[in-house]
Amino acid sequence: xxxxxxxxxxxxxxxxxxxxxxxxxxxxxxxxxxxxxxxxxxxxxxxxxxxxxxxxxxxxxxxxxxxxxxxxxxxxxxxxxxxxxxxxxxxxxxxxxxxxxxxxxxxxxxxxxxxxxxxxxxxxxxxxxxxxxxxxxxxxxxxxxxxxxxxxxxxxxxxxxxxxxxxxxxx
Amino acid sequence: xxxxxxxxxxxxxxxxxxxxxxxxxxxxxxxxxxxxxxxxxxxxxxxxxxxxxxxxxxxxxxxxxxxxxxxxxxxxxxxxxxxxxxxxxxxxxxxxxxxxxxxxxxxxxxxxxxxxxxxxxxxxxxxxxxxxxxxxxxxxxxxxxxxxxxxxxxxxxxxxxxxxxxxxxxxxxxxxxxxxxxxxxxxxxxxxxxxxxxxxxxxxxxxxxxxxxxxxxxxxxxxxxxxxxxxxxxxxxxxxxxxxxxxxxxxxxxxxxxxxxxxxxxxxxxxxxxxxxxxxxxxxxxxxxxxxxxxxxxxxxxxxxxxxxxxxxxxxxxxxxxxxxxxxxxxxxxxxxxxxxxxxxxxxxxxxxxxxxxxxxxxxxxxxxxxxxxxxxxxxxxxxxxxxxxxxxxxxxxxxxxxx
Numbered sequence: 041x042x043x044x045x046x047x048x049x050x051x052x053x054x055x056x057x058x059x060x061x062x063x064x065x066x067x068x069x070x071x072x073x074x075x076x077x078x079x080x081x082x083x084x085x086x087x088x089x090x091x092x093x094x095x096x097x098x099x100x101x102x103x104x105x106x107x108x109x110x111x112x113x114x115x116x117x118x119x120x121x122x123x124x125x126x127x128x129x130x131x132x133x134x135x136x137x138x139x140x141x142x143x144x145x146x147x148x149x150x151x152x153x154x155x156x157x158x159x160x161x162x163x164x165x166x167x168x169x170x171x172x173x174x175x176x177x178x179x180x181x182x183x184x185x186x187x188x189x190x191x192x193x194x195x196x197x198x199x200x201x202x203x204x205x206x207x208x209x210x211x
Numbered sequence: 212x213x214x215x216x217x218x219x220x221x222x223x224x225x226x227x228x229x230x231x232x233x234x235x236x237x238x239x240x241x242x243x244x245x246x247x248x249x250x251x252x253x254x255x256x257x258x259x260x261x262x263x264x265x266x267x268x269x270x271x272x273x274x275x276x277x278x279x280x281x282x283x284x285x286x287x288x289x290x291x292x293x294x295x296x297x298x299x300x301x302x303x304x305x306x307x308x309x310x311x312x313x314x315x316x317x318x319x320x321x322x323x324x325x326x327x328x329x330x331x332x333x334x335x336x337x338x339x340x341x342x343x344x345x346x347x348x349x350x351x352x353x354x355x356x357x358x359x360x361x362x363x364x365x366x367x368x369x370x371x372x373x374x375x376x377x378x379x380x381x382x383x384x385x386x387x388x389x390x391x392x393x394x395x396x397x398x399x400x401x402x403x404x405x406x407x408x409x410x411x412x413x414x415x416x417x418x419x420x421x422x423x424x425x426x427x428x429x430x431x432x433x434x435x436x437x438x439x440x441x442x443x444x445x446x447x448x449x450x451x452x453x454x455x456x457x458x459x460x461x462x463x464x465x466x467x468x469x470x471x472x473x474x475x476x477x478x479x480x481x482x483x484x485x486x487x488x489x490x491x492x493x494x495x496x497x498x499x500x501x502x503x504x505x506x507x508x509x510x511x512x513x514x515x516x517x518x519x520x521x522x523x524x525x526x527x528x529x530x531x532x533x534x535x536x537x538x539x540x541x542x543x544x545x546x547x548x549x550x551x552x553x554x555x556x557x558x559x560x561x562x563x564x565x566x567x568x569x570x571x572x573x574x575x576x577x578x579x580x581x582x583x584x585x586x587x588x589x590x591x592x593x594x595x596x597x598x599x600x601x602x603x604x605x606x607x608x609x610x611x612x613x614x615x
Contacts, residue, residue, distance in 0.1 A: 049292075049296055052345060052352075053289060053292045056288065057285050057289060060281065060284065060318070061285060063322075063325045064278075064281045067325075118379075154334060170331070171332060172330055172332045173330050174327045174328075203330060204329075
């Protein structure tokens with residue numbers, strides 16, 4: 041009985057270590073094998089930029105015209121959709137959004153997203169999970185002086201995970 | 212009563228020849244030594260260190276390379292767990308449980324740190340769900356009240372976060388609360404565990420109603436159903452403690468209605484037919500449970516659940532009246548059962564009710580002045596009644612053959 045309890049405890053701790061380690065490892069793997077995309081952020085108002093130690097980002101691909109939607113009926117709030125991105129000059133932009141995962145063609149990247157917004161929205165609003173960029177504490181002032189549009193580089197792994205690798209403000 | 216008090220007092224009893232020295236020893240044995248405050252120190256220590264870890268993470272400790280940060284977190288967490296386990300094994304339960312709780316807190320810090328490292332946001336309560344799992348499992352494994360409270364805090368914080376940030380209700384968090392924390396409470400029927408559980412369940416209920424844009428009045432029904440279900444719990448202490456949680460939640464809900472009923476429109480009341488059928492069902496269930504335990508008198512407690520929010524014109528006055536009735540009842544039953552925490556709660560709630568009444572008076576003086584007067588008179592009557600009870604008890608005790 042006692043043995044079983046201690047084995048159970050060991051498994052419980054191990055699972056937590058594996059969870060944290062696995063989370064870290066998977067994102068390092070995204071770094072290593074992920075495909076890089078460059079995204080343009082929507083114009084950022086520096087005053088709205090900071091609360092806490094992160095930048096709240098909104099991308100051009102966060103709010104899309106309904107013409108890119110390829111799913112017939114409009115999606116519901118919270119539904120998972122897939123955005124197809126294509127490089128266009130210096131950065132990537134969304135060319136289509138599907139309700140099921142499409143096959144990626146050459147030079148395209150596919151991002152999983154979630155539909156945001158209620159009722160009849162003018163735009164197709166999407167959340168990708170990388171709308172937040174953490175900065176070092178007490179560097180808010182420096183960041184605040186830069187404003188306008190930024191280019192964010194994101195790495196997307198073949199299995200769908202994605203992470204921000206850099207943020208550069210356009211001069 | 213403390214062991215020390217019994218030991219001191221009983222010396223006189225032996226001197227007067229009421230009991231023998233052997234009986235004195237046996238009586239004293241009935242009262243365990245109160246745990247000294249020093250045994251609580253590890254708990255406070257755990258809380259402080261936990262706060263330190265969290266602020267450490269929040270400050271984004273920029274100097275350390277990312278991989279090392281993660282490694283540090285994993286090592287700290289494992290360290291807390293291993294030392295907690297060892298201390299628990301060798302019988303230092305308080306210290307062991309505190310260290311295990313620190314392990315759980317570090318695990319949570321690790322989840323949020325990894326999120327920060329990779330600039331992630333999860334648009335739901337996922338992180339809290341994962342975080343709560345070790346807290347619940349360890350509480351079950353080691354019967355640690357601290358771990359149970361930690362689990363409650365994580366589950367409640369997760370639901371609040373989900374509701375505020377994403378306007379979503381997490382059913383999984385509710386299931387974890389009911390099965391994980393509720394199951395633990397049923398296994399370890401301590402009063403404070405139950406008193407903390409029921410308001411947590413109702414908090415989840417409230418957040419559900421807010422997120423789904425439903426009438427707040429449903430929360431009264433939820434409290435009533437929870438109360439009725441608890442009537443079927445065989446353990447008296449746990450039953451009363453859990454029900455006290457629902458009653459106090461309902462009390463404050465009534466206060467809410469006193470202030471905001473006038474500003475609500477009809478759409479903000481629950482569907483009457485459904486409400487009353489379920490309400491009547493819960494009442495019958497509660498009555499049958501009470502009859503089984505021959506406690507039918509406590510049906511008075513149902514006054515706090517009465518749905519006066521359907522009556523726009525006079526609902527607030529009725530609720531104010533109910534606040535007085537309920538706190539007066541709590542005072543009375545506390546004296547009857549000589550349960551001092553009930554007397555204290557009753558006194559506090561009575562004063563609070565008077566205060567609420569006073570605020571209401573500031574708005575509409577005349578109709579409520581009568582009511583205010585009633586409250587004051589009630590207090591006098593109650594006082595006179597309690598005094599008489601006390602005198603009676605003292606007299607009975609004076610005769611020698613007293614029953615308590």
